[in-house]
Amino acid sequence: MALPIEGEMPNGQRGYSIMKQKFNIIQSTCLPIRIDNCNTDLIIPARYLASTTRDPQFFGDAFMHDLRFDAEGKPVADFVMNKAEYSEAPRQGVHEIIIGGQNWGSGSSREHAAWAIAGYGVRVVISSSFADIHRNNLLNCFVLPVIVSEKFQQELFDTIEADPQAEVRVDLPAQTVTNLATGHSEYFDINNYKKYCLMNALDDIDFLLESKEKIEEFEKETHPVPPCEGGY
Amino acid sequence: MDKEMNIKTPDGSPHRGGDALRAEGVCLFDKIWSAHVVQNVEDGPTQLYIDRLYCHEVTTPQAFDTLRDKKISVFRPEQVVAMPDHNTPSDQQERIDDPVGRKQVETLAKNCAEFGIRHFAMGTKDNGIIHVVGPEKALSLPGMTIVCGDSHTSTHGAVGAIAMGIGTSEVAQVLASQTILQSKPKTMRINIEGTLAEGVTAKDVALYIMAQMTTSGATGYAVEYSGSTVRNMSMEGRLTLSNLSIEMGSRAGLIAPDETTFEYLKGREYAPKGEEWDKAVEKWKMLYSDPDAVFDKEVTYYAEDIAPRITYGTNPGAGIAIDECIPTLEEVNEADRTQFLSMLDYMQFKPGQKLEGTPVDYCFLGACTNGRIEDFRAFASVVKGKKKAPNVVAWLVPGSWLVRQQIIDEGIDKILEEAGFELRLPSCSSCLAMNPDKVPAGKLSISTSNRNFVGRQGPGARTILASPLVVAASAVTGVISRPPLPVGHLPLYGETSGMSSSTDNSDKTE
Numbered sequence: 001m002a003l004p005i006e007g008e009m010p011n012g013q014r015g016y017s018i019m020k021q022k023f024n025i026i027q028s029t030c031l032p033i034r035i036d037n038c039n040t041d042l043i044i045p046a047r048y049l050a051s052t053t054r055d056p057q058f059f060g061d062a063f064m065h066d067l068r069f070d071a072e073g074k075p076v077a078d079f080v081m082n083k084a085e086y087s088e089a090p091r092q093g094v095h096e097i098i099i100g101g102q103n104w105g106s107g108s109s110r111e112h113a114a115w116a117i118a119g120y121g122v123r124v125v126i127s128s129s130f131a132d133i134h135r136n137n138l139l140n141c142f143v144l145p146v147i148v149s150e151k152f153q154q155e156l157f158d159t160i161e162a163d164p165q166a167e168v169r170v171d172l173p174a175q176t177v178t179n180l181a182t183g184h185s186e187y188f189d190i191n192n193y194k195k196y197c198l199m200n201a202l203d204d205i206d207f208l209l210e211s212k213e214k215i216e217e218f219e220k221e222t223h224p225v226p227p228c229e230g231g232y
Numbered sequence: 233m234d235k236e237m238n239i240k241t242p243d244g245s246p247h248r249g250g251d252a253l254r255a256e257g258v259c260l261f262d263k264i265w266s267a268h269v270v271q272n273v274e275d276g277p278t279q280l281y282i283d284r285l286y287c288h289e290v291t292t293p294q295a296f297d298t299l300r301d302k303k304i305s306v307f308r309p310e311q312v313v314a315m316p317d318h319n320t321p322s323d324q325q326e327r328i329d330d331p332v333g334r335k336q337v338e339t340l341a342k343n344c345a346e347f348g349i350r351h352f353a354m355g356t357k358d359n360g361i362i363h364v365v366g367p368e369k370a371l372s373l374p375g376m377t378i379v380c381g382d383s384h385t386s387t388h389g390a391v392g393a394i395a396m397g398i399g400t401s402e403v404a405q406v407l408a409s410q411t412i413l414q415s416k417p418k419t420m421r422i423n424i425e426g427t428l429a430e431g432v433t434a435k436d437v438a439l440y441i442m443a444q445m446t447t448s449g450a451t452g453y454a455v456e457y458s459g460s461t462v463r464n465m466s467m468e469g470r471l472t473l474s475n476l477s478i479e480m481g482s483r484a485g486l487i488a489p490d491e492t493t494f495e496y497l498k499g500r501e502y503a504p505k506g507e508e509w510d511k512a513v514e515k516w517k518m519l520y521s522d523p524d525a526v527f528d529k530e531v532t533y534y535a536e537d538i539a540p541r542i543t544y545g546t547n548p549g550a551g552i553a554i555d556e557c558i559p560t561l562e563e564v565n566e567a568d569r570t571q572f573l574s575m576l577d578y579m580q581f582k583p584g585q586k587l588e589g590t591p592v593d594y595c596f597l598g599a600c601t602n603g604r605i606e607d608f609r610a611f612a613s614v615v616k617g618k619k620k621a622p623n624v625v626a627w628l629v630p631g632s633w634l635v636r637q638q639i640i641d642e643g644i645d646k647i648l649e650e651a652g653f654e655l656r657l658p659s660c661s662s663c664l665a666m667n668p669d670k671v672p673a674g675k676l677s678i679s680t681s682n683r684n685f686v687g688r689q690g691p692g693a694r695t696i697l698a699s700p701l702v703v704a705a706s707a708v709t710g711v712i713s714r715p716p717l718p719v720g721h722l723p724l725y726g727e728t729s730g731m732s733s734s735t736d737n738s739d740k741t742e
Contacts, residue, residue, distance in 0.1 A: 193274070
């Protein structure tokens with residue numbers, strides 16, 4: 001099967017700020033992906049990495065591709081994303097939240113996996129555990145990773161599988177996630193710096209660029225670069 | 233930042249001062265980390281200074297575009313080194329037929345020219361897999377912080393550095409500022425004690441640890457490998473061990489530098505020379521975990537418990553000793569049974585099945601895990617005087633042009649050729665399906681690479697992970713085979729004595 005050719009980016013935008021959006025409260029139906037150790041090779045197979053842009057459409061279409069489609073490109077009927085009740089693409093209030101299995105996003109560091117999730121339209125991934133690199137990648141793509149207890153994760157799976165219309169509310173300012181069907185709620189952790197960044201659509205890179213003087217001072221005073229061949 | 237200032241020395245005398253490298257009661261990871269803290273963001277991450285950024289073609293085009301969009305340059309281009317490796321073909325390197333892969337490789341070259349970054353182009357003597365080239369050129373040195381948009385960056389931790397995989401947004405951050413925002417991970421020490429049996433390699437040690445602690449057992453931690461087994465490992469073996477840290481969930485796998493490290497690095501292309509070398513070694517000798525250092529978690533494994541291993545499932549932790557059977561359904565936790573059966577369904581195996589003796593279709597020697605000179609010596613020691621099984625397609629792919637040259641200089645290529653194997657050109661090759669070396673759907677591959685994920689070697693491909701010795705034995709028998717003992721006369725893992733690490737070594741080690 002031939003790979004689709006990625007599109008040109010709108011407005012000449014190439015890399016920066018395509019995923020940027022302010023985050024506050026998300027209330028939505030969910031997509032339950034009950035796969036433990038769902039690695040980033042599954043989230044986006046390697047052949048989709050041969051890209052030079054962050055085209056959200058291209059990466060969104062590739063999200064979970066080899067579980068969604070068979071070798072001939074036909075939808076795999078029993079995969080959750082192809083079931084009628086979950087097949088609608090995310091939009092406000094619909095399927096903006098993924099409930100994932102434990103150790104979500106393990107393996108490869110490819111940020112393309114986060115681009116695929118964001119490109120598909122998802123704003124929140126809830127799991128009992130995330131791989132470290134993928135978790136950072138999600139945050140850098142303005143997708144909120146929410147860590148809940150295994151018990152609450154199971155409850156969310158059970159609720160949504162019993163009623164695909166059930167809604168979950170993720171409140172970033174209050175740092176709570178609520179199963180609206182049962183009223184059960186859990187507090188989740190995020191540091192204040194990153195919370196502020198997400199709520200105001202700010203990037204780490206801007207913070208770092210503003211700290212240039214500190215970096216130069218550090219290089220001069222604390223960590224002189226040794227005069228070896230090759231710059232170090 | 234001032235944590236070290238308050239630490240009492242073992243004899244109760246006042247601490248010598250704020251020099252993090254001389255602090256007592258501190259683990260290796262914390263020593264290197266604290267020496268690189270630019271600032272701790274209030275109620276947030278640490279801004280960490282990065283000594284070395286490596287770039288490959290797959291995870292950097294969008295990062296360079298970020299710089300263009302923001303109209304900024306690379307802050308410290310001399311500390312960045314780039315090379316293509318994922319898309320490079322291993323049969324010829326004149327051209328890349330796939331237009332999408334070709335565009336990525338060309339884009340990296342263009343970006344490096346535009347931003348003034350050192351670039352080891354495809355097909356040139358400096359090129360290879362980043363995680364093989366970095367240590368062998370001594371671009372990765374003890375005490376450094378090293379990052380790359382690739383999860384196997386953990387490899388470089390074997391020289392005694394903090395080396396971590398990062399995402400593309402973070403690559404852009406380092407290009408722009410030579411720093412990165414990271415939350416400090418917890419620390420874990422993994423001790424491995426005792427002498428490995430013949431035929432048991434660093435790869436088997438890593439596969440064993442993964443099976444014990446699962447693929448998420450070290451998530452959230454930076455691991456340090458310690459103990460007599462690690463001390464006796466060659467540098468190549470240590471690089472294999474650190475490489476696989478990420479398969480346990482740990483972003484970093486450090487090994488304290490010692491004489492083996494210094495011997496390996498000395499004289500290599502970018503290593504400090506003369507007086508600078510002596511000064512560097514003095515400093516590097518301070519890079520160890522203090523005897524009274526406390527880790528957030530500590531575990532110990534024993535070499536005598538480790539046999540040559542294979543995986544049977546679709547994550548690297550789903551493994552067994554080669555003479556064991558796949559667990560029966562009853563032996564698997566009830567909660568894990570669905571995933572267990574789904575893995576076996578993909579692999580076309582049955583619970584309780586013995587895999588030794590199962591026919592294989594493909595054999596792959598290479599990748600950043602096992603693409604170094606010792607891996608080729610090990611492979612050659614098994615296949616010497618034998619013939620490749622006719623049912624097997626074998627890809628023998630050196631991790632770099634330097635490794636390839638050493639294989640030729642040592643005459644290993646002749647041994648391989650006589651046994652019916654072809655030595656290919658440096659590339660990531662069949663580790664991931666981004667170049668022509670793809671395993672066809674349904675075919676069974678036994679591979680020295682690092683991941684047996686669904687579709688990793690090609691859509692529908694079935695992958696068994698193993699050491700170079702097991703892959704070599706399987707390549708000559710055509711079925712999954714344990715290494716024959718005694719294993720040849722060529723030096724193997726752990727036998728550092730008498731083995732030169734210099735890259736111009738032309739002695740035949742037979």
